[in-house]
Amino acid sequence: MSTMRAPPVAVSVAVAQQAADWLTVLMSDEASEEQRADWLRWRAADPEHERAWQHIEAVSRRFGGLHGAAATQALGQLERPAAGRRRQLLLWLGVAGGAGLLATHARFTPWHGARAVLADYRTATGERRELALSDGSLVSLNTASAINVRFDGKQRLLELLAGEIMVISGHGAGSSAPLLVSTHEGVVRALGTRFAVRQQDGNSSVSVFDSAVEIRAQDGDGAVLFLAAGHDARFSRRHIDAPQRSSAHADAWQRGQLIVDDVTLGDFLAELARYRPGVIDCMPEVAHLRLSGVFPLSDTERILHMLPNSLPVQVRSRTRWWITVEPALGPL
Amino acid sequence: MPAADLAQHQQLQSLYASHHGWLAGWLRHKLGNASDAADLAQDTFISVLTGGHAPQIREARPFLATIARRLVAHRYRRQQLENAYLAALACLPAEASPGPEARLLAIEALQEIDAALAGLPTPVRTAFLLAQLEGLSYAEIAARLQVSSSSVKQYLTRANRHVFFALPA
Numbered sequence: 001m002s003t004m005r006a007p008p009v010a011v012s013v014a015v016a017q018q019a020a021d022w023l024t025v026l027m028s029d030e031a032s033e034e035q036r037a038d039w040l041r042w043r044a045a046d047p048e049h050e051r052a053w054q055h056i057e058a059v060s061r062r063f064g065g066l067h068g069a070a071a072t073q074a075l076g077q078l079e080r081p082a083a084g085r086r087r088q089l090l091l092w093l094g095v096a097g098g099a100g101l102l103a104t105h106a107r108f109t110p111w112h113g114a115r116a117v118l119a120d121y122r123t124a125t126g127e128r129r130e131l132a133l134s135d136g137s138l139v140s141l142n143t144a145s146a147i148n149v150r151f152d153g154k155q156r157l158l159e160l161l162a163g164e165i166m167v168i169s170g171h172g173a174g175s176s177a178p179l180l181v182s183t184h185e186g187v188v189r190a191l192g193t194r195f196a197v198r199q200q201d202g203n204s205s206v207s208v209f210d211s212a213v214e215i216r217a218q219d220g221d222g223a224v225l226f227l228a229a230g231h232d233a234r235f236s237r238r239h240i241d242a243p244q245r246s247s248a249h250a251d252a253w254q255r256g257q258l259i260v261d262d263v264t265l266g267d268f269l270a271e272l273a274r275y276r277p278g279v280i281d282c283m284p285e286v287a288h289l290r291l292s293g294v295f296p297l298s299d300t301e302r303i304l305h306m307l308p309n310s311l312p313v314q315v316r317s318r319t320r321w322w323i324t325v326e327p328a329l330g331p332l
Numbered sequence: 333m334p335a336a337d338l339a340q341h342q343q344l345q346s347l348y349a350s351h352h353g354w355l356a357g358w359l360r361h362k363l364g365n366a367s368d369a370a371d372l373a374q375d376t377f378i379s380v381l382t383g384g385h386a387p388q389i390r391e392a393r394p395f396l397a398t399i400a401r402r403l404v405a406h407r408y409r410r411q412q413l414e415n416a417y418l419a420a421l422a423c424l425p426a427e428a429s430p431g432p433e434a435r436l437l438a439i440e441a442l443q444e445i446d447a448a449l450a451g452l453p454t455p456v457r458t459a460f461l462l463a464q465l466e467g468l469s470y471a472e473i474a475a476r477l478q479v480s481s482s483s484v485k486q487y488l489t490r491a492n493r494h495v496f497f498a499l500p501a
Contacts, residue, residue, distance in 0.1 A: 020496050028470050065434065067417075071442060072465050073420040075446055320467030
């Protein structure tokens with residue numbers, strides 16, 4: 001007989017479905033930074049959510065014990081088992097269900113990236129793309145990014161819906177109209193220039209590489225920040241933070257590189273996670289370790305597997321989607 | 333032992349005493365193997381005991397035969413899965429063959445996935461296997477199945493909802 005196992009977690013059907021839907025979102029090449037943030041918020045919102053998610057992680061780890069191709073072949077070549085023959089639906093109805101459950105369900109919108117999906121131009125996770133616009137401007141889309149292009153003679157507007165773009169403003173036809181990049185939080189106006197704009201969760205950030213831009217927060221009472229080359233600024237709908245000096249390598253992504261100088265492993269992995277589908281878990285014991293280096297974004301798998309060469313960590317990939325970076329075993 | 337349990341226990345005792353010999357014989361005839369038959373006869377009674385059906389049993393032998401048939405099919409499918417998995421492993425270049433414990437865990441996981449996928453249409457099953465076990469991207473799966481990316485997403489939404497919470501951790 002097969003060994004007995006603990007029954008699945010006690011979670012409601014609605015929460016189980018939400019957890020499963022998050023998995024579907026995270027595994028796609030299109031999960032935006034905002035969706036990832038929404039997913040983390042969803043997990044934190046209720047212990048039941050976290051339980052459901054942990055269950056998904058645990059089941060995924062068991063899949064990792066299988067050889068993928070062989071398992072697919074074995075399961076694929078058998079006839080379909082008869083429907084309902086011995087199907088156990090082991091979902092437990094949550095005891096605490098009721099009204100609270102419905103409320104949670106109504107707030108749950110993993111597909112709020114629908115606008116980004118319908119965008120004029122977009123990139124998948126890990127993809128980069130260059131566009132030449134009608135006015136001669138060049139736009140690079142970083143990983144998991146989406147823009148609409150709205151040029152109408154009066155203005156040249158790029159709507160950044162998700163991710164990050166680098167703009168090199170052009171001087172061709174129609175270039176006398178102002179060149180603007182809008183985000184959820186405000187508008188960045190080019191003053192003849194090269195700059196990058198990133199849409200993050202609840203705020204936007206701008207890095208200027210040549211000349212300058214003007215930033216206007218959406219609800220900022222008309223206040224404008226003039227941001228010169230070599231600086232970054234972050235802004236919310238109401239407020240623009242003071243400019244900071246940019247890292248020398250803020251535009252490295254455009255060349256397919258991730259360049260870091262003395263950052264924590266936790267921050268590094270969070271950045272790396274933008275470029276690959278799935279989940280990277282960094283155990284708190286190693287999150288404070290620091291590293292520097294130049295990493296090719298075209299092969300994030302290799303970056304992860306090289307980490308133990310320079311840090312006392314081990315990287316476990318149970319499946320392609322689930323990476324855990326944890327303390328190395330044995331004497332350090 | 334509470335009275336209800338005691339009654340059930342006695343009923344099971346008498347079920348066992350009256351029908352175990354018959355069931356083992358029936359299975360031996362069906363399987364042509366005495367030791368498998370003895371195992372499955374045992375498993376059948378364990379399944380009755382853990383299923384808590386005993387009090388409602390009227391037609392004992394058809395009932396036992398139904399359970400035993402299910403266990404035979406289950407074992408047969410497990411055997412098929414195991415053979416197919418090991419054969420697939422053997423064909424892969426330089427793949428170390430798994431140790432006995434890893435193999436047992438793998439077969440158990442395969443069997444559970446197989447059961448959890450029951451009732452899903454073939455493309456949904458395939459999309460799930462390619463994504464979860466082989467780690468293909470949605471675009472790669474779409475190309476393999478010759479469907480759109482949004483169909484792949486729909487398949488996986490359905491499969492992930494269906495499978496993950498039907499499986500033990």
